[in-house]
Amino acid sequence: MSRLPGLELLRAIAVIWVMLFHSFLVGGLGPDFAWLSRFGWMGVDVFFVLSGFLIGSQVLAPLARGERLSFADFYSRRAYRILPAFAVTLAIYLAFPGLRESDGIAPWWQFATFTMNLQAHYEPHVAFSDAQAAFSHAWSLCVEGHFYLAFPALAGWLTRRPSVMKVIGMCVFVVLAGVLLRTGTWLYNTALDPPRNWFVEDIYYPTWNRLDGLLAGVVLATISVYRPGLWARMGKLGNGFAAFGLAILALTMWLFQQRSGLRGNSIGWPVLSAGIASLVVAGASTRSWIGRWSVPGAAWIAAVSYSLYLSHMLVLHAVHVQLGEWLQGSGLIAFAVYAAATLAGGALLHYAVERPFLQLRARRQSSGRSARDSGAPFTA
Structure with a gap:
């Protein structure tokens, strides 16, 4: 899929929004910026919808052409993209406890097996520094990892004998099951009031409760691949989708007042996922103001967004330890210092680790294509 400035803008907004939300780690950035950070956790859901759309398109496109999906190629691409920067960040957290934003951290094997989001344990009245909170934002990477593992096989099964009703039935089941499961979990825990942070452990982190965003993205990918005419007509209504998405986002903020x-x-x-999906439609359209608005710097932030997401808590904590007292109450200056530091930390991880492995992946893919074109055997 070619680069689309609208989707790059959404990705850049998502990672900045998440970092603003996590500014609570440094005592917040002052009342002037509180309105920006309050709902910043929604940035993760933007990532989920974008991931569902982009990964869904990669998986479904060859299947729609009648080709067999190469699982080895798919998982190899994901490994090059995700694992190096993740492994380096995890190694820093484990090797240098003084750099952590929290003293407590989950066991290393939970991160290595991408199961940390299923085994989180936070006491409700324990200070942040004493909880298993260091690198806790890796929970979303666990959800992504489970999606990468399961979706290709599910897509292959659904497309073996394609059926619109089968796809619609699957989507309805996932949405309704999520609503019922979260509602039941909330009612059960509210009644028992267990002495733990059950909201995070039982609702917010587990993969089975966070499928709505990924599903919304996959639905868009399915339309773009299997119904290109409909996708083109949707693109012509890009500004309408943008307005609808922003309205739904406002509704979601009301739903999540608590x-x-x-x-x-x-x-x-x-509801949140539907609103973000509408914004993704607008972002993928060259006719919408989002899709044709190339904001300076957005493409770069989007490119380094993964490294930014991994490293920003470490950087925020480091700046707070060194300069926190001096920056306290300084408003715009504090905002600028923390922003510059997090961008620099993300850029360092991207250019030192993430980008070299992406370049290695590109070289391997190029040599593989050359081998196939020349009739030589291809080795993954």
Whole structure:
């Protein structure tokens, strides 16, 4: 898929929004910026919808052409993209405890097996520094990892005998099951009031409760691959989708006025995902103001967004330890210092680790294509 400035803008907004939300680690960035950071956790859901759309398109496109999906190639591409920067960040967290934003951290094997989001354990009244909170934002990478593992096989099964009703039935099942599961979990834990942070452990982190965004993205990918005419007509209505998406986003903020409340955690997630999906349609359209608006710097932030996401908590903590007292109450100056530091940290991880492995992946793919074109055997 060619580069689309609208999708790059959404990715850049998502990672900045998440970093603003995590500014609570440094005591917040002052009242002037509180309105920006309050709902910053929604940035992760933007990533989920974008991932569902982009990965879904990569998986479904060859299947739509009647080709067999190469699982080895797919997982190799994902490994080059995800694992190097993740492994380096995890190694820093484990090797240098003084750099962690929290003293407590989950066991290394939970990160290595991408199961940390399923085994999180936070006491409800324990200070942040004493909880297993260091590198806790890796929970979303675990959800992504489970998606990478399961979706190709599921897509192959669904497309073996394609059926619109089968796809629609699967989507309805996932959405309704999520609503019922989150609602039941919320009611059960509210009644028992267990002495743990059950909202994070049982609702917010587990993969089975966070499928709405990925599903919304996959639905868009399915339309773009299997119904290109409909996708083109949707693109012509890009500004309408943008306006609708922003309206739904406002509705979602109302639903999540209490972030851990029943209203948001029952129906809020599919509503949020629908709104973000509408923005993705607008972002993929060259006719919408989002799709044709090339914001300076957005493409670069989008390119380094993965490294930014991995490293920003470490950087925020480091700056807070060194300059926190001096920056306290300085408003715009504090914002600028923390922003510059996180961008620099993300850039370092990207250019030192992530980009070299992406270049290695590109060289391997290029040599593989040359081998196939020349009739030589291809080795993955």
